[in-house]
Amino acid sequence: MASSQIIILAIIATSVATFISRFMGAITSEKVSVNSKIFQWFNCVAYSTLAALLGRMIIFPAGVLADSELIIRLIVLITCVALFIITKKNLVIPTIISAALLGVLTNI
Amino acid sequence: MINLKIFLTGLKSLKGSRSPAIPLAACFIALGALLKDAGFNIQQSAASSLFTYALPGQLVMAESLLVGASIINIFIAVWLVNFRLYPMTVSLFPLLDHKSQPKWKYYLSCHFLAVTSWLIAKDGYKKIDKKNRIDFWIGIGIGTWSTAILMTVIGYLSADYLNKDMLIGLAIVNPVYFFCMMIGAMKNLGISIAVIGGTILGPVIYVISTEWALLFAGLIAGTIAFLFGGDNGK
Numbered sequence: 001m002a003s004s005q006i007i008i009l010a011i012i013a014t015s016v017a018t019f020i021s022r023f024m025g026a027i028t029s030e031k032v033s034v035n036s037k038i039f040q041w042f043n044c045v046a047y048s049t050l051a052a053l054l055g056r057m058i059i060f061p062a063g064v065l066a067d068s069e070l071i072i073r074l075i076v077l078i079t080c081v082a083l084f085i086i087t088k089k090n091l092v093i094p095t096i097i098s099a100a101l102l103g104v105l106t107n108i
Numbered sequence: 109m110i111n112l113k114i115f116l117t118g119l120k121s122l123k124g125s126r127s128p129a130i131p132l133a134a135c136f137i138a139l140g141a142l143l144k145d146a147g148f149n150i151q152q153s154a155a156s157s158l159f160t161y162a163l164p165g166q167l168v169m170a171e172s173l174l175v176g177a178s179i180i181n182i183f184i185a186v187w188l189v190n191f192r193l194y195p196m197t198v199s200l201f202p203l204l205d206h207k208s209q210p211k212w213k214y215y216l217s218c219h220f221l222a223v224t225s226w227l228i229a230k231d232g233y234k235k236i237d238k239k240n241r242i243d244f245w246i247g248i249g250i251g252t253w254s255t256a257i258l259m260t261v262i263g264y265l266s267a268d269y270l271n272k273d274m275l276i277g278l279a280i281v282n283p284v285y286f287f288c289m290m291i292g293a294m295k296n297l298g299i300s301i302a303v304i305g306g307t308i309l310g311p312v313i314y315v316i317s318t319e320w321a322l323l324f325a326g327l328i329a330g331t332i333a334f335l336f337g338g339d340n341g342k
Contacts, residue, residue: 025195029201046200
């Protein structure tokens with residue numbers, strides 16, 4: 001168990017490490033025009049990085065999710081994405097169903 | 109100073125059939141419970157979401173503390189996992205830019221940049237007049253940020269009542285929400301290549317390098333999408 005002092009230092013380190021990327025982004029944005037090629041490139045890289053994070057979260061999850069079966073996670077994901085499309089992009093239904101479905105499938 | 113009507117339009121993105129409130133609640137409740145496990149007190153847990161507000165980084169922090177990593181190691185690991193916020197900011201803020209708006213709004217509100225708020229802003233900015241878009245963004249930001257902090261506290265308080273099955277259930281909600289939002293954003297070839305390429309390359313490169321996987325997968329798939337995607341949209 002970490003001491004209180006270490007925890008506070010960790011919160012500061014995490015917050016600074018995170019804010020650096022956001023603030024650098026805000027500064028860079030001042031020089032980037034919406035119609036430029038570089039903006040389009042950043043846009044593609046942002047979507048790809050996010051997709052990479054999501055792919056990793058499903059295939060190699062961190063934390064408790066790692067205790068569920070990969071095949072069950074994939075079934076839940078595909079079912080919920082299908083629900084999202086069928087319900088004309090409702091997000092509340094698929095997100096509620098995802099937790100319930102994972103629970104049911106894990107305990108079968 | 110801030111256009112209240114537009115600000116409220118942003119804040120109201122928390123409501124309705126496309127609300128991010130449930131996924132935000134699910135993942136930050138789970139985080140609150142994890143932070144309690146890692147030895148945080150309630151103020152420290154709330155402070156973590158208040159000052160960091162980026163879930164993958166906070167998970168890395170909690171897990172690193174549990175295995176006794178040094179502060180420097182935590183800093184580097186968090187920086188690597190949250191570096192995605194840099195291209196995300198650069199692909200959003202130029203859309204919100206307007207000469208009549210003061211710079212401090214941009215410098216402060218960049219703190220609200222996280223996956224959820226970014227996806228909502230990308231989805232809705234076109235409906236807002238260019239002059240007021242930053243106020244729309246601040247509305248989205250305040251809404252998602254305060255929800256995250258509140259839910260971290262609730263998660264901390266309810267940690268003893270959450271069993272493992274419930275925590276696993278909570279953990280799947282957020283990736284499912286993000287995937288749906290990403291599928292919804294695939295409106296042109298460029299974004300579609302970027303999303304599909306990133307989803308595949310992320311886990312593949314993760315097998316080779318856990319720390320650099322996100323950066324490399326994002327750069328490679330994003331550049332391929334940029335080169336072959338034609339009109340990449342905005």
